[in-house]
Amino acid sequence: MSKELKVMETKQYDDEIDLYELIEILVRHKWNIVLTTILCTLLSLGGALYVRSKTPNYLMKSILIQQDSYGLKGVNKIDTNTILLQDKNVERILEIEPIKAEYLAKIPKEQQNIASERKFLQEIITISKNDKNPEEILIKTEILADENSTSDVINTYIDILREQDNLADVIRKEKALKSESLEKTRLEVENIQNEVLDIFKKDSDLRALKPEEKMNYIASKYPDLNLRKSEQEKYYNTYVNDLVKLDSLNDKVDIIKETTDIYFVKGQSKAKLILAVGIVMGLFLGIMVAFLKEFIDGYKRRYKK
Structure with missing residues (x-):
């Protein structure tokens, strides 16, 4: 019974990975690892420099x-x-x-x-x-x-x-139109005022009225004239306000x-990432090469025996 246990323990130990042996293999093939890492690093460096040169x-x-x-x-x-x-x-x-x-x-x-x-x-x-x-x-x-x-x-x-x-052109054209309309309205207001003056001169009934009663008299006796006067004054004030508003837009042109x-x-490239990946891959491949070489060497030794 004890012999069987010893055999099983021996097989178990044979199946276990010896960490010291792995380290010994890596040390024995260190130059293969270094050279492989350097080669991959140089290749990745070339790729990184190329990518960097093409990055806008x-x-x-x-x-x-x-x-x-x-x-x-x-x-x-x-x-x-x-x-x-x-x-x-x-x-x-x-x-x-x-x-x-x-x-x-x-x-x-x-x-x-x-x-x-x-x-x-x-x-x-x-x-x-x-x-x-x-x-x-x-x-x-x-x-x-x-x-x-x-x-x-x-x-x-x-x-x-x-x-x-x-906007500046639209403001300039709009100001020109408003100014033209304002001038026409101003002339119309002047004509109406002249008509009112003529009424004051010709209508004798106005002489007996008080100043505040005279306009009410004209408004009631000459309603069309009074309506024209109100409309033109309204237009005049509107055009004046519009021009003031347009002038205020000059600082917003x-x-x-x-x-x-x-x-x-500077454009962001993947040069650093490519270089880092190249170094890691080089190290990984170097370790794989070391184990592969160790396996081949072991196989040759067993074959010679």
């Missing part, structure tokens, strides 16, 4: 679009999402020579058309709104040729947005305000 950097600028029609008709709605949908805007941005050169170099000649130009610009220009403040717009542009030409792209985009803003200068943002 960006220029950004924030603007604030505070738009209101102020009850005026014909005020354009500034829409940042439709700029690149218009062919003339696409062509205008691509008038920037370095950007045009990048497009020509990237897109095959047989595919060069307005559609591919639009797609090219849509890929390098990103417009986003602040979730907390939808009026705040962030313009993000990938740096292609150089920072100066990329800055020109952002500035041109903002210029196109400003050209959509016609600049709808698009630049809240930041153009600033540089």
Whole structure:
């Protein structure tokens, strides 16, 4: 019975993994592990540097679009999402020579058309709104040729947005119309006043009335004239108030305000992650190579016996 237990214990010990033996194997093949780790690290470093070189950097600028029609008709709605949908805007941005050169170099000649130009610009220009403040717009542009030409792209985009803003023109036209109407009403009021003066001169019944009674007399005896007078005075006051209101909008004409200068943002690459994974994989493969080599060496020794 005891012999059987001893045999079972011996088999159990044989099946157990000897930690010291594993460490001895790793130490014996340490140079294989080191070389494998270095090789994988160098390969991952090359991959990381390549990925880093291909990771784009960006220029950004924030603007604030505070738009209101102020009850005026014909005020354009500034829409940042439709700029690149218009062919003339696409062509205008691509008038920037370095950007045009990048497009020509990237897109095959047989595919060069307005559609591919639009797609090219849509890929390098990103417009986003602040979730907390939808009026705040962030313009993000990938740096292609150089920072100066990329800055020109952002500035041109903002210029196109400003050209959509016609509030100043609408205010100017509205003021011209109100001023013309005011002048006509003023002349009409003067004519009515002259007619009242003629009545004062010709109507002898007015001479016996007190000053406060004279206007009531005219209103009752000449109702049409009094109605015209009331209407024209009402129009006159309305036009004056409208012009005052339009003048107060002068400080609100600049709808698009630049809240930041153009600033540089480095693109986030996965270079560090690639390098870290390469080192870990190199170490893992090195250990696997060490055990594989130990297995082959053991097999050769057993085969020779």
